[in-house]
Amino acid sequence: MNEVTVIGLGAMGGAIAQTLLEKGYQVTVWNRTATKADSIVEKGAVLTSTAAEAIRASQISIICVSDYKTSYEVLDVEDVHAALSGRVLIQLTTGSPEQAQKQEIWANTHGAAYIDGAIAAAPTQIGGSHATIFTSGSMEAFDQVKPVLGVLAGHVPYYGEQVSAAASIDLAFLSYLFGSYLGFFHASRILESDGLRIDDFGSMIAGVSPMIGSILQYEGEVIQHSKYENPQSSLQMSMVTVGLLMEQASEKSMNNEFPLFLQNMFHKAIEAGYGEQDIASLVKTMR
Ligand SMILES: NC(=O)c1ccc[n+]([C@@H]2O[C@H](COP(=O)([O-])OP(=O)(O)OC[C@H]3O[C@@H](n4cnc5c(N)ncnc54)[C@H](OP(=O)(O)O)[C@@H]3O)[C@@H](O)[C@H]2O)c1
Missing domain, CATH: 3.40.50.720 (NAD(P)-binding Rossmann-like Domain)
Known part of the structure; x- marks a missing residue:
């Protein structure tokens, strides 16, 4: 079959x-x-x-x-x-x-x-x-x-x-991934401020942490070469996930400071017109 x-x-x-x-x-x-x-x-x-x-x-x-x-x-x-x-x-x-x-x-x-x-x-x-x-x-x-x-x-x-298990584990994974994204984008600002290469930094992270690192290696290239169009992970698509993190925290009466922080950051970038662009376009609202 x-x-x-x-x-x-x-x-x-x-x-x-x-x-x-x-x-x-x-x-x-x-x-x-x-x-x-x-x-x-x-x-x-x-x-x-x-x-x-x-x-x-x-x-x-x-x-x-x-x-x-x-x-x-x-x-x-x-x-x-x-x-x-x-x-x-x-x-x-x-x-x-x-x-x-x-x-x-x-x-x-x-x-x-x-x-x-x-x-x-x-x-x-x-x-x-x-x-x-x-x-x-x-x-x-x-x-x-x-x-x-x-x-x-x-x-x-x-x-x-x-049946709920895969989605719960996924939301836990996404919370970890989105924390990594924001940390990486702030890292990009540190490197930019001293004229250093973001793509090389992404490759270094991929070496020490292969799975998440290879995602961040890609984002480093996007930022280094300003290739935000035709994204593999758009801001708009990622915003749906942030909404799920908010929903889950509310349903289980959990502290929601982290998803709320993510939501505010994503809102700002979407309001700036970057919704259809790569998630790395968040960095443009951090400059
Ligand atoms: N991209 C990633 O990095 C990634 C990683 C892990 C999981 N995912 C998950 O994979 C899923 C898809 O993400 P994606 O990146 O492929 O999103 P995407 O590129 O935005 O594609 C969205 C898909 O949904 C279809 N669609 C949207 N509204 C529709 C409607 N009203 N009726 C029928 N079809 C409709 C689109 O059809 P059209 O082509 O006609 O617009 C397209 O096929 C999401 O749940 C996302 O969270 C994505």
Whole structure:
């Protein structure tokens, strides 16, 4: 069984579809903006005109879109309900533990097995040994999808049938990552202030801390060469994640000073017009 469907061809979904194709999978795709499929269709993917048609083409479907609201907009329609029955849905859109719980119930109601996955990697890391995808949900479904996820990431830890687990671990990881981002951007200002190279500093960090470091190495090059356009992780997309950190802190009555600080920093950069640019454009509001 080497057919896989990918719904959503943004920076991350595009990298997923591309990697599966390169590893010999027969990939069917659907994206709201069909033209984003052009380059992978040239390499052999099949583009369908509806999400339902794409889901019918494979036993396993991956969805990776902006947020859960979008995922329901795409999936919560009659022909998709029918197509999902008897198949496995892997949700790789970033979400909260509660959203994962609700979506598992929703998927099961429509006869689909559900795996919640959370990607701890940048799009350029997909398919590589540093990429991790946290997973939870039905064990039987996990056994079916493990080979596919193993193609996308060097580490695919499975946290059991408590479906909220992957999202909780992901939010904890993202909190750590976003702290690293802000520390790195402030470090960039220190280096700039003395005319030193930010990309070389990024390479040094990648040497001492490979996984997070390779993300920061990329951001160092973005800042050094002012390459903020065509991002692999846009500010707007990252802001959705910051919103999830705020939501989770509120739901669990936790201290929210850190996510609030992140939210203020991100707001400032989005208000300055950098929403569609790379997350590193935050540094421009720190100058
Ligand atoms: N990029 C990263 O570094 C990264 C890392 C880890 C996890 N993730 C997660 O991966 C997910 C996708 O991120 P991304 O970077 O690929 O985002 P992106 O580049 O902004 O892509 C968003 C995707 O959602 C689709 N979409 C948005 N609104 C839609 C709507 N109303 N109806 C149908 N489709 C809609 C877009 O379709 P169009 O092409 O038609 O706009 C596109 O396929 C997010 O949950 C993100 O947190 C991303």
